Amino acid sequence: MNYSNLTWRHFENPGCSGVLAGAGVRRGAAGSRAQGTWVQFDVRMRSLNERPTIETVRFLAYACPHVIAVADWLAQEAAGRPAEPVLPESVHALRRRFLVPIEKLGRLLVVEDAWIAALTSPYQEGSA
């Protein structure tokens, strides 16, 4: 399979992979390893007032290079944005940005589900 340069860059150097812990962290995941695609986001909020913003995002992904690259890009792009359960751009726009084959659209929806799950989840145990 051929991948775009953007996909290669994020797949080979996923700077935002990992997990977060501590105060103000929300975690959400979607998909399953058994089905071949699983994504988890940890999102740390900048403040806990009525309009929190995203400070840091980390992700884990058992997935193809496209999904890993999109998750990494999202994690980078989200910093500083309002902590709302919506992607910075639509799944279709992400598909075009990363030149993801249409057959893999379902995998990008797993990324979206994980993102929404993280932003709507309660804070992790032990968090503020």
Add this chain to the structure above:
Amino acid sequence: MTGARKAVYLDYAATTPVDPRVALRMAECLTQEGAFGNPGSTSHDYGEAARALVEEARGQVAAAVGAVPADIVWTSGATEANNLALFGVANHQRGSGRHIVTSRTEHKAVLDPCRELERRGWRVTYLTPGRAGLIDAAQVAEALKPDTVLVSIMHVNNEIGVVQDIAAIAAVCAAHGAARLHVDAAQSIGKCPLDFARLGLDLLSLSAHKSYGPKGVGALVVSRARGVQLEALQLGGGQERNLRSGTVATHQVVGMGTAFELAAAEWSVENPRIALLRERLWRGLDRLRGVQRNGEAQHTAAQLLNVSFEGVEGESLLAAVRSSIAVSTGSACSSSSQEASYVLRALGRDERLAESSLRFSLGRFTTEAEVDTAIEAVVRAVTRLREVAGSHTGS
């Protein structure tokens, strides 16, 4: 390919480079000074010269597999040879029987013709190998019916390298009496000796490009001594005992003959060297936790190592190593998705593990340094992908 550096080639089971000695002989058949004539044109010296080379090559191929030269029928490769064997026997025997026995782990060049024959009214029994990939001769015996006309079992599996006990299966077929035995030996030459006549085989498919010969040429060995009869699939000229019409490509068959002669001559030195390299590779990969070797070492050909890596997704694994090593997943890839290897699935591997498997196939030009590069690349990639996947953190 990303990066300027060439990846280490460990996909010899897919194809091999042409040996320079083979290329030299082939080139001699192409130009005006060489044997460029049509080997069917025996009315002049040009044709006679080409014909002599074709017959020399026929002898070389026959000698490499323990057959007689007259048994060799040139084809465009093992796929055509398999098709000719399956359709040729089935069509010729349609009046006496319509049952075929094969295994679930055959190459698609056998499985797809079998499925087509099923559509045309034949019955096909697909044997399931044990977890090691081996077909027991007793399974074949049990599957044989009074109207079985053909048993088709490969010698060396192209994905995991397991070597079937062809002698035992041949004995079962001989006891049956009516069932012809076809063996796909595309991966065998220079790796696992096979004696066509001594084993009492009826049909044998061969490929040149898996053994340092050119692509686009192969052969079907058809036993005259055993009275095997086929219906031709290709008409128009009557070449190759009327079994495969079309001008014989002198340079291609000369390449195949030379490659097979070299394989037979160098096998005893080359194979142990490759076996040592393969074990070096396995020991290096086995340092990673969560790896499984597919196919037992004692039952696999020396050049093949198939390994499943737990906790990594298959497409990502292949992408992560591809700038460093050229390997295959052993799965059928399309532009948008990966299909888990049907061979590994038939051996009982779950779909995810089957997808995250790599087939390393070593060859004549593989070096110790290349194996070490491969180990380093795979260990690095698997470790990184497991970290990204949080594979030991659960999901």
